[in-house]
Amino acid sequence: MSDDPTKGVLPAPTLRRIFLTVLPSIMVPMFLAVMDQTIVAAALPAIAAELGDPERVSWIVVSYLMAATIAAPVYGRLGDSYGRRRLMFVALAMFIVASLLCAVSISTEMLVAGRVLQGLGGGGLMTLSQALIGETIPPRERGRFQGYLAGIVVSASTFGPVAGGFLTQYYGWRSIFLVSAPLGLLALFLTLRLPARAGSGHPGRFDAGGLVLLIAFIAPLLVALEQMQKADPSALPRALALTVLSVISLLCLIWREKRAAVPLLPIALLRQPSVWRADALAACHGAALVSLTTFIPIYLRVVRGASPSESGLLLLPLTVGVGLGSILTGRLVSRTGYTAIFPSLGLLGATMTMVLVAYGAPYLTVTQLALALSACALFMGTTMGVVQVTVQSEAGHDMLGAAAASVQLSRSIGAGLGAAIVGAVLFMALRSQGAAVTDLFGHLLQEGPSALDMLPAAERGAVLLSVADGFRAAFLTIAAFAGLGMVFAWTIPLRRI
Numbered sequence: 162m163s164d165d166p167t168k169g170v171l172p173a174p175t176l177r178r179i180f181l182t183v184l185p186s187i188m189v190p191m192f193l194a195v196m197d198q199t200i201v202a203a204a205l206p207a208i209a210a211e212l213g214d215p216e217r218v219s220w221i222v223v224s225y226l227m228a229a230t231i232a233a234p235v236y237g238r239l240g241d242s243y244g245r246r247r248l249m250f251v252a253l254a255m256f257i258v259a260s261l262l263c264a265v266s267i268s269t270e271m272l273v274a275g276r277v278l279q280g281l282g283g284g285g286l287m288t289l290s291q292a293l294i295g296e297t298i299p300p301r302e303r304g305r306f307q308g309y310l311a312g313i314v315v316s317a318s319t320f321g322p323v324a325g326g327f328l329t330q331y332y333g334w335r336s337i338f339l340v341s342a343p344l345g346l347l348a349l350f351l352t353l354r355l356p357a358r359a360g361s362g363h364p365g366r367f368d369a370g371g372l373v374l375l376i377a378f379i380a381p382l383l384v385a386l387e388q389m390q391k392a393d394p395s396a397l398p399r400a401l402a403l404t405v406l407s408v409i410s411l412l413c414l415i416w417r418e419k420r421a422a423v424p425l426l427p428i429a430l431l432r433q434p435s436v437w438r439a440d441a442l443a444a445c446h447g448a449a450l451v452s453l454t455t456f457i458p459i460y461l462r463v464v465r466g467a468s469p470s471e472s473g474l475l476l477l478p479l480t481v482g483v484g485l486g487s488i489l490t491g492r493l494v495s496r497t498g499y500t501a502i503f504p505s506l507g508l509l510g511a512t513m514t515m516v517l518v519a520y521g522a523p524y525l526t527v528t529q530l531a532l533a534l535s536a537c538a539l540f541m542g543t544t545m546g547v548v549q550v551t552v553q554s555e556a557g558h559d560m561l562g563a564a565a566a567s568v569q570l571s572r573s574i575g576a577g578l579g580a581a582i583v584g585a586v587l588f589m590a591l592r593s594q595g596a597a598v599t600d601l602f603g604h605l606l607q608e609g610p611s612a613l614d615m616l617p618a619a620e621r622g623a624v625l626l627s628v629a630d631g632f633r634a635a636f637l638t639i640a641a642f643a644g645l646g647m648v649f650a651w652t653i654p655l656r657r658i
Contacts, residue, residue, distance in 0.1 A: 183297045184309060186351040187290045190253060191310060192317045193344050194286035197260075197279060198225060199321030204334040211334070212269045224273045227383045228280025229287065230573040231376055234425050236285035237292065237566025238367070242423075245289050245296060245562060246355045252285030253352065257345035264338040275338075284569070286348075291565035295553040296358060300658055303553065304500070307546035308491020312484030314545070315538075318454060319480040371417055371425035377410035382574070386581040427563050430556055435655040436564070439551045440571040442504065442653070445646030446544045447572035448579020449511070452639050453541075454479065455580050456587070457534065460632050463602065464625060465527065475527065478535035486542020494658075500547045501653040507543025508647035514540060515640035519633045544646065545572075554658050579642055586638045590631035602628060 201208075201221055209218040240248045259279035266272035290310065298306050328336040385403035388396040418424040431437055454476065461467040461475055490503045514537040522530060548568055556564035591602055601624055 182354050183293070184306060186348075186355050187293050188310065188313050189344065189348040189351055190249065190286040191290040192313050193256065193341060193348060194229070194283035194290075195314050195317035196321045196324070197283055197341060198222075198229070199318055200325040200328075200337050201225070201276075202322050202325060204325050204329040204337055207329050207334045208269075208272070212266070212272065218269065220273050221269070221276055223383060223387050224276045225280040225283065226573065226577070227380055228277045229284035230383070230570060231372075231379050232281045232284025233288045233569040233573070234375065234563070234566040235372060236288045237562035237564075237569075238423070238425055240289055240292055240562035241560060244358055245292050246352065246357055248285060249289045249293070249352050249355070250349065252282045252289060253345055253349050254282075255279075256282030256286060257342055257349075260338045260341040260345065264335045264342075288562065288566045288569050291549055291568065292553075292561040293355065294549070295556075295561040295565070297356065300554060302495050303550045304494025304546055304658075305491040307549045308487040308489070308494070308542075310549075311487035311491075311542065311545040315450070315483040315487070315542075316480050318451075319476050323476075368418070368421045368423060368425040371414060371421055374410055374414035374417055375425060378407050378414055379574075381410070382407040383577055386577045389581040389585055426567070427560060430560060430563060431567060433555050435555050435653050436552050436567070438649045438653045439548045440567050442544065442646050442649040443548045443568045444571040444575025444578075445642050445649060446504075446508075446541065446548070447575035448582070449515075449639050449642035449646065450483070450541055451576035452579045452583040452635075452642070453515075453534075453537070456583060456632070456635055456639075460522075464522075464629055464632065467527075475531055478531045479538045482535040482538025483542040486539040487546055488542075490543045491546045494547060494550060498657045500551055500658060501650050501656050504544040504547050504650040505647060507540040508643050508650055510540035511537050512640050512644040512647060515636055515643060519636035519640060522632070522636070523629050541643070544650070547650075550658065551653060551655050555655060579639075583635050583638050587631050587635040590634040591628065594627040594630070602631075 205218050205221065208221065236248055236252060256279055259275050259282055263272055263275035263279060266275055291307075294303055294306050294310060324340075325337050328334075328340065381403040385400040385407065388400040388403070414426070415428065418426050418428045431440070457479070458467075458476065461471070467475065486507065490507070493503060494500055514533060518525075518530070518533050518537070521533075525533065549565065552564040552568055553561055
């Protein structure tokens with residue numbers, strides 16, 4: 162009888178095998194979920210023209226974001242309890258069915274309902290992908306794989322509007338939803354390659370009260386942010402009332418989660434200094450990066466006269482920069498074990514670069530501006546992989562889903578709040594120049610520089626200078642988000658894994 166203790170034990174998978182089997186199974190669902198947040202933007206005019214209800218068309222975007230944000234902690238908790246691979250199948254099936262429902266919609270209401278269902282699936286894809294990295298990758302190597310995943314997230318965010326515009330122009334707006342179905346089926350097949358692991362939480366117990374309060378917190382907050390982004394003074398009282406309702410719901414949610422046996426949001430985990438600082442860093446990073454990718458195309462259109470396709474191409478250096486920064490940072494984390502030092506220095510560089518862009522943009526050529534943005538993006542790429550590695554290291558295996566969900570929730574709220582604040586700053590700066598400048602800004606956004614053809618040369622230059630001043634304030638606000646994130650990064654106690 163052999164005494165060899167290793168007999169019958171399967172060898173641990175090599176990193177190469179993990180890279181070839183696990184990473185594609187995680188990357189495709191993540192790409193799908195993030196792409197569907199942005200792919201609809203370019204199709205909104207065509208959707209409004211066919212289905213009508215142009216005043217409700219923004220809900221096609223907001224409903225997905227709202228559902229995905231609410232779903233993130235739900236999938237995190239259920240994945241911990243019942244197994245993350247099993248929940249990935251549920252999320253993918255929901256996503257595919259919802260995509261087909263959106264494609265055959267005959268009214269705006271039906272399309273919004275489909276987008277809600279799609280968001281409920283997409284939120285699971287994002288959260289479970291992050292948690293599966295922690296479940297299947299050794300701790301020291303997670304930084305490398307989180308870097309790959311962060312690159313996919315940013316690439317999908319920028320690819321979405323470009324692909325949406327192309328598909329809508331040549332194949333109609335319904336094609337942007339139909340293309341998700343075969344990609345979803347591919348993701349289902351790839352998920353079969355993931356190792357099946359049982360859940361380790363508390364099956365059969367779910368915090369339904371916490372879910373109701375989470376919805377009461379997220380839904381009014383996102384609607385309020387959507388109202389504030391319109392920069393319409395008449396919408397301010399409604400936005401304030403929704404914000405108050407959201408704050409009250411948040412306070413009730415915190416009170417509830419402290420007393421729940423199996424909380425939807427584990428307050429004990431969120432209280433840990435490294436975790437709440439990492440989540441705050443994710444919120445600041447989301448605010449800066451999403452605001453940058455939202456307002457740079459507007460700047461290029463209004464001030465530089467770029468066409469939508471040209472703006473999309475000029476965003477590519479931004480995408481490449483974030484992806485490259487994420488991959489390089491991930492490899493450095495895996496090689497050295499150091500974590501928080503990279504976003505600490507990276508966000509310092511991003512802050513300085515955005516200040517340079519804010520004051521130097523009028524004097525930079527398009528090529529120089531693209532290079533400056535790619536440098537900023539490279540610095541920004543140091544953050545999200547480190548955030549996930551930090552939170553997952555502190556959470557432990559049993560709470561990987563809850564940890565990933567806390568990051569996703571923080572980033573979504575930060576992104577919405579950041580875009581609303583930057584938009585408000587931009588329009589307040591424009592209004593300070595007079596109502597005429599604000600009106601001309603709308604025409605510039607729709608028609609490009611030709612909207613100024615009727616003005617005298619001197620007045621035309623004054624208008625463009627006023628608009629450029631407004632964008633300077635917006636870019637400085639983005640720099641402030643990056644600077645605040647840098648402060649959180651410097652104060653994270655966990656510096657090495």
